[in-house]
Amino acid sequence: MLQPVLIAGEWRPARSSGVFKAENPALGETLPDEYPTSDWSDCDAALGAAAEAAALLRTTPPEKLAHFLGGLAGRIEARKAELVEMAHTETGLPRSPRLAEVELPRTTGQLRQGAAAVLEGSWALPTIDTRLNIRSVLAPIGPVWVFGPNNFPFAFNSVAGGDFVAAVAAGNPVIAKANSSHPGTTRLLAQEAFAAVAEAGLPPASVQMIYRTSHADGERLVSDPRTGATGYTGSRAAGLKLKAAADAAGKPIYLELSSVNPVLILPGALAERGAALVDEFVTSSLMGTGQFCTNPSLVLLVAGEATEQFVAAVKARFEAAAPLPLLSSSVARALAASVGTLQAAGAHLVTGGSAAAASGYRFCNTLLRVSGDEFLGAPRKLQTEAFGNAALFVVARDGGELGAVIQELEGNLTGSFYSDTRGSDDALYGQLEPLVRLRVGRLLNDKMPTGVAVSPAMNHGGPYPSTGHPGFTAVGIPAALRRFAVLQCFDQVRPGRLPAVLRDEPPHNRVWRLIDGEWRRGPAPGA
């Protein structure tokens, strides 16, 4: 059965140029449902409807947006069993704890945090200059396209995931482009979102969803005049093509692309707690079959006996752990190709390196290593992201060579340091930290990068090419909302014509406003 798309407030047949099917990667089987590749007329219809919804959303009370976000969270919980089963079937990710106990609650938690942010209003940095009567606030940017990644069928889904929450909480309609590896999960989420839209009384086109477009139409839609902005999480190659198109049209696009997430294990830490570090690393490295944006796939070590023991122990653990399924046949192909690229660039195989003899799309847990010298001979190629259960260890001669290696690193989402607790690594940390700090969005101490907490202080972003702009984060409320907003200033605008949040008397006393240089709750002084 060919599935319909959600455009302009109705589920209707796509105007399509082709069909595709999802797969069950754990079994290596194609699933029966057919999904359409929408042609431009679908995109055009969605954009037209979204532009109308955007105009209505600008005057929609925050309570309705919050009602929608909270309502969607409740609906997701009510349909949990079916959602978990569908996501499991389409992605091979374990039902429990991953999907049911970790990712689904994270998703509903994000929706509820988004609802709270809408009601509170401080995310928009309302700013008042009472002396000059100038006021400004962040306001909705307009229709947002969300391209979700393959690796989080709930938490980063283009419907109900992080970018979706941020865009809606900032007051925008979303047009979701489903990820082709979990269209069924996205369909279920879109059904719930559409029902929640109706219950909250939002404009029907506040949430729309299509499954796939041609590459050319993808570039056209991110640069269309009706588009406000785009949120994209996925491969670097596809993301940079969309970026080029959006940039040329002056349309903001927020990208979360590849990252190898360097982990530095300093000698003192290895001496102090090598066995524990083996455990921490292997757990993080193989989590989700290594298919995390923040997977620790590049580990930097200093040569020595303890390092050889560490490598040997990781090798043994990688060999002992049965490889879990990858998300799709294309992930499996790309992983094999990337491991091949690393080997061609001089990386030596420690273990793994080939498809696993088991059902579905599986790849042996793979460990590669190079010396610092070797890395410095081919630093670009040896930073190829091998998305999946593979890691590259760089064993440097000494701290100086470690520094040289770091200076060749591209922008990354994260960088982690392990150092001993008694101070023997402190001098080396002091030398290397400034080099790492420049190249990563989130710096960690004594912790693997795979946990991305939904915290106001989180940065799930980083220097190019890990993202498209180093000032923004894709995770963390309220900051993530500010990507989907424009700065609007009101200069001597008459009081009755101001947005409620900029009036002398705020709509409620919870909202923080920067009034004459001070963050305050409550009325403007003198009001």
Place this chain on the structure above:
Amino acid sequence: MLQPVLIAGEWRPARSSGVFKAENPALGETLPDEYPTSDWSDCDAALGAAAEAAALLRTTPPEKLAHFLGGLAGRIEARKAELVEMAHTETGLPRSPRLAEVELPRTTGQLRQGAAAVLEGSWALPTIDTRLNIRSVLAPIGPVWVFGPNNFPFAFNSVAGGDFVAAVAAGNPVIAKANSSHPGTTRLLAQEAFAAVAEAGLPPASVQMIYRTSHADGERLVSDPRTGATGYTGSRAAGLKLKAAADAAGKPIYLELSSVNPVLILPGALAERGAALVDEFVTSSLMGTGQFCTNPSLVLLVAGEATEQFVAAVKARFEAAAPLPLLSSSVARALAASVGTLQAAGAHLVTGGSAAAASGYRFCNTLLRVSGDEFLGAPRKLQTEAFGNAALFVVARDGGELGAVIQELEGNLTGSFYSDTRGSDDALYGQLEPLVRLRVGRLLNDKMPTGVAVSPAMNHGGPYPSTGHPGFTAVGIPAALRRFAVLQCFDQVRPGRLPAVLRDEPPHNRVWRLIDGEWRRGPAPGA
């Protein structure tokens, strides 16, 4: 005499591919000093020195940065007479009040506001999650190129102007590219900045300055790996070429480009206070010979007797006012060409339209008009920015046609509404305001747009193509600083290794921090 450039802490001869001279536009004469067009080796040397300075500035105490900014302000005041004379000679702008009493104090005021922002630290939005021990803050982005415009020789100068202050206050070294129409003024400011750098004990390459590069080198420098970001204020054509180069390299570039700044004069306002509006408009339109980014160069009116009286009165005032010099021969040429473009697109000349018979580069105060119908027939060409003392009136049939005209407007920095004080325009305002709001960065009521106050609530920005990103402002402290920063997160980083502003005990009790969702001064709770 060929002037030296300021690179890597010394004034030295440029490695140049050519020379140019400035002109005295009031007299139409070339000035004697020769300035070099630097070749790539100068750019390369400046970038290398800036990268080293950037590393040192990251650990420089805020007090030193503030000392520099405040010191430069004092030095500019001490050299005021010479600066005013030089700027007057190079730009034709009046010594008084414009340069001496308005623009120079604005410039020193911005420097001192920047110094205060550095000391206070709240601009960087320090954010602490005490439960998860995750902390984040905006941090310097690295070497910033500043391309200043021709129209504010002090306040937007690439040395000491708004982008310079924002970049330095955010902790970055600046490489200034002087505007070719006031190289002597920029040289004097760079001399003072260099002396202030030494007095404050900043790295010598914290401020560097070159005069001009080839277009190809301009595109290369904004996209160089050592570049952190670029601030550009100037023409749309040149700015979009730099944007394309920077975007392709993933380098942030903040642009402030053309804007026609629509002013809507609603019928009730004209009936209520037509004579006063003539005065307000003419004053704003001819201020600085119309050479403001926020010049009200597109006025939207509704047809009728009062509008004809308004047009006739503006015509009389334009004809009675002697045209002042334009900034340069190229501005005069571009203005004549733009007025020609508007006429070719159907605009009718009311008055002016040709060079003025007086010394130097002057153009008759120029007023053009079209009907709403005519505007809708060629909306792109009729939005051509005529930078200088020219304005286009669009006389619409009625409010509905006014709305249609607004829907054709590109992104602008500002949009102004004049409406009567007794309510007769309120319904029309309600219809049109949402259409204007979407298309401008700053919305004004009953006020011309030419005053751009340096207020925390200011937005000197707007939708593309008035700028390159609708979320940022070029004027206003602290917001303008955030353009030149990256988001840095610290996840479980040990307390002694945190930046001072993220420790439980802040460096001082003036800094506002978002701690567990509340803006607070003072220590983190539980600290």
